[in-house]
């Protein structure tokens with residue numbers, strides 16, 4: 001009997017810690033879903049040389065939209081459909097990407113990653 005209640009108290013303590021941990025986590029700490037993780041890899045392989053710190057795409061966006069909107073990975077206002085359209089169609093001096101370069105699943109994953117901080121974007125996968 002006492003062993004049972006001990007185990008029960010332990011599991012309650014664990015549950016409490018888990019709920020505390022999740023309520024303290026900020027958006028930046030939230031672990032990535034598998035598709036966001038994949039998108040992050042693709043973004044770093046394909047986009048980072050123009051969209052990293054202090055490089056061309058980042059400078060161009062800073063000029064057009066201001067400092068807070070310069071680094072794509074820190075944006076909290078990007079919407080999936082817009083990200084996917086820009087990747088396929090290009091934008092200004094950004095080149096478009098064909099399906100042979102990035103598949104639909106690839107750009108879906110990149111969009112999932114870049115919209116993860118947007119509170120109004122619901123990620124299902």
Ligand code: HEC
Nearest residue numbers: 046047050056057060061064083086087091092093094110
């Ligand atoms: C050769 C450089 C280059 C590469 C590579 C590149 N971009 Fe860009 N990107 C730019 C530039 C420059 C702009 C700004 C265009 C403008 O405002 O005229 C831009 C703009 C964007 C925007 C629009 C942001 C906004 O708020 O309007 C998105 C989204 C974007 N890029 C996503 C990507 C993704 C995702 C990749 C990788 C698949 C990528 N870019 C690869 C140069 C690049």
